[in-house]
Amino acid sequence: MKINLYYFEVVYAIVDIETTGSSANYGKITEVAILIHDGKRVIDEYQTLINPERGIPMNITALTGITNEMVRDAPRFFEVAKEIYQMLEGNIFVAHNVNFDYSFLKNEFQQLGGTLNLKKLCTVRLSRKVFPGYKSYSLGVLCDHLKIANHARHRAMGDARATAELMDLIIQNDSNHIETFLKKDSKEADLPQHLPKEVFEALPEFTGVYYFHDAHGEILYVGKANNIKKRVRGHFSNTDVVYKQGLKDKLYDITYEACGDEMIALLFESSEIKKHFPIYNKAQKFTVVKYGLYHYYDGKGFQRLSIGKSKKGNLPLIGFSSFDRARDYLIELVKKYGLDPELCSLPASMAMYFGYSIKTEGNGSENQNHRFQQAIKSIKGDSQSFCLLGAGRTPSEKSVALVENGKYLGFGYYESDLAFNSIEEVKNAITKFPDTPDIQRIINAFYTKRKVIKFTTQNQAPNYGLFA
Numbered sequence: 001m002k003i004n005l006y007y008f009e010v011v012y013a014i015v016d017i018e019t020t021g022s023s024a025n026y027g028k029i030t031e032v033a034i035l036i037h038d039g040k041r042v043i044d045e046y047q048t049l050i051n052p053e054r055g056i057p058m059n060i061t062a063l064t065g066i067t068n069e070m071v072r073d074a075p076r077f078f079e080v081a082k083e084i085y086q087m088l089e090g091n092i093f094v095a096h097n098v099n100f101d102y103s104f105l106k107n108e109f110q111q112l113g114g115t116l117n118l119k120k121l122c123t124v125r126l127s128r129k130v131f132p133g134y135k136s137y138s139l140g141v142l143c144d145h146l147k148i149a150n151h152a153r154h155r156a157m158g159d160a161r162a163t164a165e166l167m168d169l170i171i172q173n174d175s176n177h178i179e180t181f182l183k184k185d186s187k188e189a190d191l192p193q194h195l196p197k198e199v200f201e202a203l204p205e206f207t208g209v210y211y212f213h214d215a216h217g218e219i220l221y222v223g224k225a226n227n228i229k230k231r232v233r234g235h236f237s238n239t240d241v242v243y244k245q246g247l248k249d250k251l252y253d254i255t256y257e258a259c260g261d262e263m264i265a266l267l268f269e270s271s272e273i274k275k276h277f278p279i280y281n282k283a284q285k286f287t288v289v290k291y292g293l294y295h296y297y298d299g300k301g302f303q304r305l306s307i308g309k310s311k312k313g314n315l316p317l318i319g320f321s322s323f324d325r326a327r328d329y330l331i332e333l334v335k336k337y338g339l340d341p342e343l344c345s346l347p348a349s350m351a352m353y354f355g356y357s358i359k360t361e362g363n364g365s366e367n368q369n370h371r372f373q374q375a376i377k378s379i380k381g382d383s384q385s386f387c388l389l390g391a392g393r394t395p396s397e398k399s400v401a402l403v404e405n406g407k408y409l410g411f412g413y414y415e416s417d418l419a420f421n422s423i424e425e426v427k428n429a430i431t432k433f434p435d436t437p438d439i440q441r442i443i444n445a446f447y448t449k450r451k452v453i454k455f456t457t458q459n460q461a462p463n464y465g466l467f468a
Helices: 058-064 077-088 098-111 123-130 139-146 156-173 177-181 197-201 228-235 245-250 262-276 323-337 348-354 365-381 423-429 437-446
Strands: 012-019 029-037 042-049 092-095 120-122 208-213 219-225 253-258 291-297 303-309 318-320 385-391 397-404 407-415 430-432 451-455
Touching: 012 058, 012 077, 012 098, 012 156, 029 058, 029 077, 029 098, 029 156, 042 077, 042 156, 077 098, 092 098, 092 156, 098 120, 120 123, 120 177, 123 156, 123 177, 139 156, 156 177, 197 228, 197 253, 208 228, 208 262, 219 228, 219 245, 219 262, 262 385, 262 397, 262 407, 262 437, 291 323, 291 365, 303 323, 303 365, 318 323, 323 365, 385 423, 385 437, 397 423, 397 430, 407 423, 407 437, 423 430
Parallel strands: 012 092, 092 120
Antiparallel strands: 012 029, 029 042, 208 219, 208 253, 291 303, 291 318, 385 397, 385 451, 397 407, 407 430
16 A cells, blocks of 8 residues: 655655666666665655666676566566655665766656656765764665664665665764755755765866866866856756766766966866876867878879878878868868869868858969969967967966967966066966877867067078967
8 A cells, every 4th residue: 555655744765776887878787676765764665677678797797786687578668767766756865876876867857758856865974974074975885784684685676675774763863964965056966975075165266177087086077167166067057967977986076277268278178188197088089180181293294282191101281180171171172272173172162062162263283283382381380389369367467378380288277466578488488288189178268368569580480280
């Protein structure tokens, strides 16, 4: 008989799930157990195996004992979604490392067009407050220390019953921690299980670069933010809980560096990603120059431009991270200088396919050669020397990023009342950093947004290290 839960002031839905993997993005649920707890005792329960509609890895079977044969005839999630939702609806979602279980169930409901938006409590974080001093707060360790029997570890109902007993002890020994955790502005339940709330609360609200660290201090992730605290909070919000769960489970500490200016933060973030190679940063790890724009003379003496794959020892006029970027750059070059598309590997058939049109202004050899010279000069002219100025970390400070002959040298800070009269003075103010395609894109994006100081250098050599 179903008990009417509305008579109770606070009702907890204590949940444990088993899955095919550690991330809700890729893994699926294989078992769900839910215990309804009225703050005094368990008053209702639900349990089911679930067919994940994919194979269960052998290491998961070794851990949980759940085999492919066991779930073959089990219901799929959509077949039991209504029952699960009715058990959870209106209750406080409780689990040991709550964001793990919550992320999987939230993802399943989202795939069905639904949503899950419940208050949460994490018994890992609560145990740290109520039972301080343990080296580990895994469910197994807590059960051993607190004499909680668990005869079915790593099965949903066994772990759910152990979590319910742990919740009983937390309630009995609690000094308002549950009430504090449930406050709307607490965000305690959203924080990763190993991250002290004090670390999060101490995060600043200025522009800079932040680092997520594991238990050994190793960098897991590097990010940039105009407001570090707000951005980090976004990583842990309910809307983002499905993503990077593996990162959250490994997160023990957060550090940061003030940058003062968004451009400087982006430059520094890019350099730090390539320096530390964090396992959870992917976008900027492997950016390389794959294509180049090459200039040559054909057998009839005509100058030509063509896009080709980068090869060691064959330096292009300018490099690109993709063929599309190279083609777009070449199209604009042909349009601007009235070059013959046929001499730039842009035949009419390609123009029709990619939806652009180019009108050339005279096809005589002398005319075209002159126009090619102008176009090539403009490419080499991109190899200018300049610095970009921005905000500093304090009101009396400014930031500067330096480019010499088209190559990024680095960034630094200087007193706002200082004026640069030469490129050498700027060099003395910066810290050197490597130049990469990502760095060049950042510089290009901010070139029209920041104050620019250009430097004229005599006998400036053509630069073959440009990126686009």
